[in-house]
Amino acid sequence: MxxxxxxxxxxxxxxxxxxxxxxxxxxxxxxxxxxxxxxxxxxxxxxxxxSNLEQLLIDSDNDYSDAEIVVEGILVRVHRCVLASRSKFFHELFKRGKDKGSSKNEGKLKYCLSDLLPYGKVGYEAFIIFLSYVYSGKLKPSPMEVSTCVDNVCAHDACGPAINFAVEVMYASSIFQIPELVSLFQRRLLNFVGKALVEDVIPILMVAFHCQLSQLVALCVDRVARSDLNQISIEKELPCELSEKVKLLRRDLQQQDSENYAPVVDALSLKRITRIHKALDSDDVELVKLLLNESDITLDEAGALHYAAAYCDPKVVSEVLGLGMANVNLRNSRGYTVLHVAAMRKEPSIIVSLLTNGACASDLTFDGQSAVSICRRLTRPKDYHPKTEQGKETNKDRICIDVLQREMRRNPLAGDLSVSSQTVADDLHMKLLYLENRVAFARLFFPLEAKLAMDIARAETTSEFAGLSTSKGSNGNLMEVDLNETPLMQNKRLISRMEALMKTVEMGHRYFPHCSEVLDKFMEDDLPDLFYLEKGTQEEQRVKRTRFIELKEDVNKAFNKDKAEFSHSGISSSSSSSSFRESVHYKARKCVIKT
Structure with missing residues (x-):
């Protein structure tokens, strides 16, 4: 059996x-x-x-909550028994009952999250991720709309939104005393430090300092001390205790390896620069002028415009620009222009002021970032893609990107300049060819206007590059090789030419906007076809001739608009009108792009 x-x-x-x-x-x-x-x-x-406890948090049909926390204006219902059992902070908070920072709402205690935090902030999405862990013991993936940026080429492994989201969850975990979550996010932030830009290490250092995470503080201090971030910015961004640690460590590093560190500014100059910055902090541009007159320090030497764009009221930036004493495209010791600094701050009025005063949107940092790519790396999809509600302002992040993108499209080097500097160098010849042809057609269609723009930009004083405008036998042709010219000399010559042509196109857009619009569309849509009118089938030739007639009409209309708008400013274009009407049709048919 x-x-x-x-x-x-x-x-x-x-x-x-x-x-x-x-x-x-x-x-x-x-x-x-x-x-x-x-x-x-x-x-x-x-x-x-x-799962059952998490359902309590997300189930909107059956509400058993007995307390509410307002986060960024959004009401989050919570259960005191769950929070108190998981967090010593909430245990003490609820034990006190109705206390400072709480109120009653339909019999429930109501708190505002910002009142519970001694410093800083925690966003709605970060708080929900934190709460979800408290309820379920499981860490959910970071929401893409707040932990990534809108730069399509970014890996999102150390961009601003990814770091800021991790910092917010870390902060919530530390303040509300969930040690295992603190440990997990400390490891994440340690990993960020080596990858992130030094500007993005600052918020990591701040949260580590406030949460008393000594290992993370030490790593961040070391990273900042070894970076090229100037001491003025460090003292502005960090509390005295941290800035002093960075200063002492940097001094030790300089003594050990003086060759790789910039010389320290002498004490007198630093004192004068500091006074100028304090005057800017006080919105007193008149005092800035007095300080400049009393010393041999210039606005550029003081980095005044960079400082104002980073820390001061937008009206102060406008007033400093109005002095006419600062180079708006000056680079600081890190290779950042004022526009790059303004892009980091993401204040639309400052960006517009700089662009209006001649800031170049296509300038790149040493690591190949333009102002618009900097903005993209700092902007969350949540802030870029929301629907604009009637009566509400558009998000500032979106405005900054849109303004810079429009400026880039207006610029002949428009495109996604968030690529590496090596890629930009590889495209130099193609962009120069575009610019040469763009200016050549401007001279063909609008001779006087183009000459005026070139005179302002001093484009006639630079050697020409191979393009439609290159004369026969010109030494600017790429097919010709000057054996005495080194690659460095050639790049310098070509970049000089490109800058002059870019300035020419910029002047054209500024003073002859309607004519420039016609040229932009022509270069984009019609350039490959209209200069081979006799090629193709009879039907194709007929279509080309019809389009060419339309182009002539567009050019005439644009010319008349600009002439009418600028007649009051004393800019005369009558000779250009006659020369255009007599020759544009004949010359255009004879032009062939040399490749």
Whole structure:
């Protein structure tokens, strides 16, 4: 009968000839199976408990909450028993009952999250991720709309939004005393420090300092000290204790390796620069002028415009620009122009002021970032893509990107300049060819206007590059090689030419906007076809001629608009009108782009 038993222990009892060992094995296996079964049951039970508790948080149909927390204007319903059992902070908070920072709402205690935080902030999405962990014991993935940026080429492994989101969850975990979550996010932030731009290390250092995470503080201080971030910015961004640590470590590093560190500014100059910055902080541009007159420090030497764009009221930036004493495209020691600094701040009025005063949107940082790509790396999809509600302002992040993108489109080097500087160098010849042809057609269609724009930009003083305007045998042609010209000399010559042509196109857009619009569209849509009017089938030639006639009409209309708008400013274009009407059709048919 034993052989017919279906129990596992009975069948296993015949595997040994020793009754003693047989019983021992059976007992051990049963115990092992029972233990595994208990563990599995425990895992299943904990998983169900986790899911059930999380459902309390997300179930909007059945509300059993007894407290509310307002986060960024959004009401979050919570359960005091859950929070108090998981967090010592909330245990003490709820034990006090109705206290400072709380109020009653329909019998529920109501708190504002900002009142519970001693410093800084925690956004809605970060708080929900934190709460979800508190309820379920499981960490959800970071929401893409707040933990990534809108730069399509970014890996999102160390961009501004990714770091800021991790900082917010870390902050919430520390303040509300969930140690295991603090440990997890400390590891994440440690990983960010080596990858991030030094500007983005600052918020990591701040949260580490306030949360008393010594290992993370030490790593961040070391990273900042070894960076090229100037001491003025460090003292402005960090509390005295941290800035002093950075200063002392940087001094030690400079003594060890003086060749790789910039010389320290002398004490007198630093004192004068500091006074200028303090005057800017006080919105007192008149005092800035007095300080400049009393010393030999210039606005550029003081980095005044960079400082104002980073820290001062937008009206102060406008007033400093109005002095006419600062180079709007000056680079600081890190290779950042004022526009790059303004892009980091993401204040639309400052960006517009700089562009209006001649800031170049296509200038790149040493690592190949333009102002618009800097903005993209700092902007969350949540802030870029929301629907604009009537009566509400558009998000500033979106405005900054849109303004810079429009400026880039207006610029002949428009495009996604968030690529590396090597890619930009590879495209130099193609962009120069575009610019040469763009200016050549401007001279063909609008001779006087183009000459005026070139005179302002001093484009006639630079050597020409191979393009439609290059004369026969010109030494600017790419096909010709000057054996005495080194690659460095050639790049310098070509960049000089490109800057002059860019300035020419910029002047054209500024003073002859309607004519420039026609040229932009022509270069984009019609350039490949209209200068081969005799090529193709009869039908294709007919279509080209029809489009060419339309182009002539567009050019005439644009010219008349600009002439009317600028007649009051004393800019005369009558000679250009006659020269255009007499020659544009004939010349255009004869032009062939040389490739």
């Amino acid at each position: 034993a052989n017919n038993s279906s129990e596992p222990s009975s069948s296993l009892s015949f595997t040994s000839s020793s009754p003693l060992s047989n019983g021992s094995i059976t007992h051990n296996i049963c115990s092992s199976n029972a233990s595994d079964h208990c563990r599995n049951l425990e895992v299943i039970s904990l998983s169900k408990l986790s």
